[in-house]
Amino acid sequence: LVDGNNGQPFPVSSLYDASEADEGWRHIADGRGVKMPNELMVGRKSSRRFNLSMVSDATKQKICRILALDYCCLNIELPAVC
Numbered sequence: 001l002v003d004g005n006n007g008q009p010f011p012v013s014s015l016y017d018a019s020e021a022d023e024g025w026r027h028i029a030d031g032r033g034v035k036m037p038n039e040l041m042v043g044r045k046s047s048r049r050f051n052l053s054m055v056s057d058a059t060k061q062k063i064c065r066i067l068a069l070d071y072c073c074l075n076i077e078l079p080a081v082c
Contacts, residue, residue: 003032004034010028010032010034012028057081060079060081060082061081061082064078064079064081064082
């Protein structure tokens with residue numbers, strides 16, 4: 001969400017359940033006096049998927065090392081390759 005007067009982003013200081021994202025965004029917009037469109041886009045306009053089989057195990061393991069703190073703190077199960 002951005003301020004319609006100056007284009008600056010509004011700070012987002014609230015968390016919402018992603019399964020209720022539409023309602024959450026409307027709540028934030030109402031609190032900021034922003035008018036939301038009647039229908040929000042769901043998902044992405046186009047798919048950004050890529051062929052995961054083209055990523056080597058070494059690269060996947062490097063990603064695991066970089067994101068180790070996220071896996072730990074967010075209690076996300078490590079992929080088998082890690």
